[in-house]
Amino acid sequence: MPLPRRWLSILLIAAMLAIAMAAYLMWEPAIAPVAPPAPASFDRQRVLRGAQVVAQGDCAVCHTARGGKPFAGGLPLATPFGTIYSTNITPDPQTGIGNWSPEAFTRAMRRGIARDGHQLYPAFPYIHFTRMSDDDIAAAYAYLMRRDPVQTRTPANALVFPLNFRPLVAFWNVLFLRPGPQAADTSRSxxxxxxxxxxxxxxxxxxxxxxxxxxxxxxxxxxxxxxxxxxxxxxxxxxxxxxxxxxxxxxxxxxxxxxxxxxxxxxxxxxxxxxxxxxxxxxxxxxxxxxxxxxxRKPAPRQAGPGSAPVDAQAVQRGQVLFAGACASCHGDRSPMQQFGDRPSLATSSAIHATTPRNTIQMILQGVPWEGEDALHFMPAFHQALDDRQIADLTVYLRATYSRLPPWNDVAQAVTDIRKGDAPQ
Ligand code: HEC
Ligand code: HEC
Ligand code: HEC
Structure with missing residues (x-):
C-alpha cells in the first residue's frame, strides 16, 4: 500500500534529522596548529625507536609515490570505491604535517581524524594503528618530525559518489573502529x-x-x-x-x-x-x-577437492617449451641465480601450492621489480612479452611440474580476469 504523500515527507524529514544529529554527534573539532617543533627537541633514542615503529607500520611504503621523496605522499591506492592518494606526512607546515601537534597526530592514528577535523579514509589503516601504545605513537611522531620537510600537494582523490563525501566515514567507523590499545592477555607469554x-x-x-x-x-x-x-x-x-x-x-x-x-x-x-x-x-x-x-593456525582446509580437471598434457608441453626459453636461465638447476644465489627451488613455492593460480599468474605478469643492486632478487615482468595463452600454459606447467597437487581449474579464464580486472599497472 503506497504511503500518503504527507507521511513520506515526514519520514524524509525524520531521516534527514537523524543524519544531521548523527553527523553533529560525530563531528570532530580542529586541533590548533603549532609551530613545527625544532628537530633538536626530540630525544635521540625516541627517534631511533620511531624508525622501527615506522618500519613496522609500512608508513614509507604507502606514503611514498613511485620515484618520489620518502613520506611525501602521492601514491595512488586502488580501492573498489575509486583511487585514494596517500598524503604528505613530512614536516612541511603547508602541505605536510609540520604544524600538527602530538595530540593531532595521536588522534589521526587512533581515530582517523585529520588535524583540521575531517575524517580520513580507512585506506589509512588507523583501525589497526589504534592498537599502538602511546609510546610507539609518540616515537613515530618524533621520527617523522625529524625527516626533511617536502613541499608537495597530494593529487585529488577520485572516489565514487557518495563516498567522496568524507563525513560518511564516521558511520563506517561506528561499525569497524574499536579505538584504543588492547589489554595484554596475562595467560599468554x-x-x-x-x-x-x-x-x-x-x-x-x-x-x-x-x-x-x-x-x-x-x-x-x-x-x-x-x-x-x-x-x-x-x-x-x-x-x-x-x-x-x-x-x-x-x-x-x-x-x-x-x-x-x-x-x-x-x-x-x-x-x-x-x-x-x-x-x-x-x-x-x-x-x-x-x-x-x-x-x-587452525586446521588447514583441504586443497582442491573432487571435480578438479585432468592435467592438460598439451598445455604442459607448451609450457615446458616456453619455460626452457624464457625462465630456465634463472629457474633452471644450473643457472647463476641458483648457483650463486642459493634461491629456493620453485618446488617450495607457496604460489604454486596455493588453492588458486592467482599469485603464480601475477608473478609471471609482474615479476619482481629491480631494487638497488640486488640482481639475485629480480625477475622481469612478462605482461607485455607473453600473451594470455602462454601465461596460462606456463602456469599449468609449473603446477604440474613443481607440485604434487591436482591441477587448478580454469587457468585461462583466471589469466584473462586478472589481466582485465585487477591487472598490473
Ligand atoms: C596502506 C597504506 C597506508 C599505510 C601503511 C600508512 N598510511 Fe598513512 N595514510 C594513508 C592514506 C591513503 C592516507 C590519506 C587518507 C585520506 O586522505 O583520507 C593516510 C593519511 C595519514 C595521515 C593523515 C595526514 C593528513 O595529511 O591528513 C597520517 C598522520 C598518516 N597517514 C600517518 C601514517 C603513519 C605514521 C603510518 C605508519 C605507522 C602510516 N600512515 C601508514 C595510507 C597509509
Ligand atoms: C632474471 C631471472 C628470472 C627469470 C628470467 C624468471 N624468473 Fe621467476 N623468479 C626470479 C626471482 C629472483 C624470483 C623470486 C624468488 C627468489 O628470490 O628466489 C622468482 C620467482 C618466481 C616465482 C614465484 C616463486 C616463489 O617463490 O613463490 C614463479 C612462479 C616464477 N618466478 C616463475 C617464472 C616464470 C614462469 C618465468 C618465465 C616466464 C620466470 N619466472 C622467469 C627470477 C627470474
Ligand atoms: C599490503 C598487503 C599485505 C600486508 C600489510 C601484509 N601482507 Fe603478508 N602477504 C601479502 C601477500 C599479497 C602475500 C602473498 C605474496 C607471495 O606469495 O609472494 C603475503 C604473504 C605472506 C606470507 C606467506 C604465506 C605463504 O603461505 O606463503 C606470510 C607468512 C605473511 N604474508 C605474513 C604477514 C605478516 C605477519 C604481516 C604483518 C606484519 C603481513 N603479512 C602483512 C600481503 C600483505
Missing amino acids: AQWNRGRYLVDGAGHCAACHTPLNLIGGEKWSQAFEGGVIDGWEAPSLAALAHGAVPWTAPELVTYLRTGVSSAHGAAAGPMLPVTRELGTVPQADAEAIAAYLLDL
Whole structure:
C-alpha cells in the first residue's frame, strides 16, 4: 500500500534529522596548529625507536609515490570505491604535517581524524594503528618530525559518489573502529603478546590477510583467513597451509625479515615491501610475530577437492617449451641465480601450492621489480612479452611440474580476469 504523500515527507524529514544529529554527534573539532617543533627537541633514542615503529607500520611504503621523496605522499591506492592518494606526512607546515601537534597526530592514528577535523579514509589503516601504545605513537611522531620537510600537494582523490563525501566515514567507523590499545592477555607469554601487538597494531597484517565485506570492512569472523589485495592473494595466516611443507618459526622469521624462505619461496607483490621493512626491525620482533602466527593456525582446509580437471598434457608441453626459453636461465638447476644465489627451488613455492593460480599468474605478469643492486632478487615482468595463452600454459606447467597437487581449474579464464580486472599497472 503506497504511503500518503504527507507521511513520506515526514519520514524524509525524520531521516534527514537523524543524519544531521548523527553527523553533529560525530563531528570532530580542529586541533590548533603549532609551530613545527625544532628537530633538536626530540630525544635521540625516541627517534631511533620511531624508525622501527615506522618500519613496522609500512608508513614509507604507502606514503611514498613511485620515484618520489620518502613520506611525501602521492601514491595512488586502488580501492573498489575509486583511487585514494596517500598524503604528505613530512614536516612541511603547508602541505605536510609540520604544524600538527602530538595530540593531532595521536588522534589521526587512533581515530582517523585529520588535524583540521575531517575524517580520513580507512585506506589509512588507523583501525589497526589504534592498537599502538602511546609510546610507539609518540616515537613515530618524533621520527617523522625529524625527516626533511617536502613541499608537495597530494593529487585529488577520485572516489565514487557518495563516498567522496568524507563525513560518511564516521558511520563506517561506528561499525569497524574499536579505538584504543588492547589489554595484554596475562595467560599468554610476553612473546605472544608482543607478537599480537605487532600483528594487530603497527603491522596491520589483517588489512591484507582478512577478506573484506562489501563496504570494505574486514570480516572479523574470518580474521586472517586470506584476502585479495591489488590482485594478489594474501594467503590465509590462520592456515599457513600453502607450501610443500608446514611453516616453522625459524622459516617464518627468515621469510619476514629477508623476503625469502628456502622452504616456501619468496615474497612478491604487496608482501615484498612489507618484508623489506621488517628486515630493519629487531630479530626479536620477527620472532614474536612468528610465534603469534603459528598460534593463530587452525586446521588447514583441504586443497582442491573432487571435480578438479585432468592435467592438460598439451598445455604442459607448451609450457615446458616456453619455460626452457624464457625462465630456465634463472629457474633452471644450473643457472647463476641458483648457483650463486642459493634461491629456493620453485618446488617450495607457496604460489604454486596455493588453492588458486592467482599469485603464480601475477608473478609471471609482474615479476619482481629491480631494487638497488640486488640482481639475485629480480625477475622481469612478462605482461607485455607473453600473451594470455602462454601465461596460462606456463602456469599449468609449473603446477604440474613443481607440485604434487591436482591441477587448478580454469587457468585461462583466471589469466584473462586478472589481466582485465585487477591487472598490473
Ligand atoms: C596502506 C597504506 C597506508 C599505510 C601503511 C600508512 N598510511 Fe598513512 N595514510 C594513508 C592514506 C591513503 C592516507 C590519506 C587518507 C585520506 O586522505 O583520507 C593516510 C593519511 C595519514 C595521515 C593523515 C595526514 C593528513 O595529511 O591528513 C597520517 C598522520 C598518516 N597517514 C600517518 C601514517 C603513519 C605514521 C603510518 C605508519 C605507522 C602510516 N600512515 C601508514 C595510507 C597509509
Ligand atoms: C599490503 C598487503 C599485505 C600486508 C600489510 C601484509 N601482507 Fe603478508 N602477504 C601479502 C601477500 C599479497 C602475500 C602473498 C605474496 C607471495 O606469495 O609472494 C603475503 C604473504 C605472506 C606470507 C606467506 C604465506 C605463504 O603461505 O606463503 C606470510 C607468512 C605473511 N604474508 C605474513 C604477514 C605478516 C605477519 C604481516 C604483518 C606484519 C603481513 N603479512 C602483512 C600481503 C600483505
Ligand atoms: C632474471 C631471472 C628470472 C627469470 C628470467 C624468471 N624468473 Fe621467476 N623468479 C626470479 C626471482 C629472483 C624470483 C623470486 C624468488 C627468489 O628470490 O628466489 C622468482 C620467482 C618466481 C616465482 C614465484 C616463486 C616463489 O617463490 O613463490 C614463479 C612462479 C616464477 N618466478 C616463475 C617464472 C616464470 C614462469 C618465468 C618465465 C616466464 C620466470 N619466472 C622467469 C627470477 C627470474
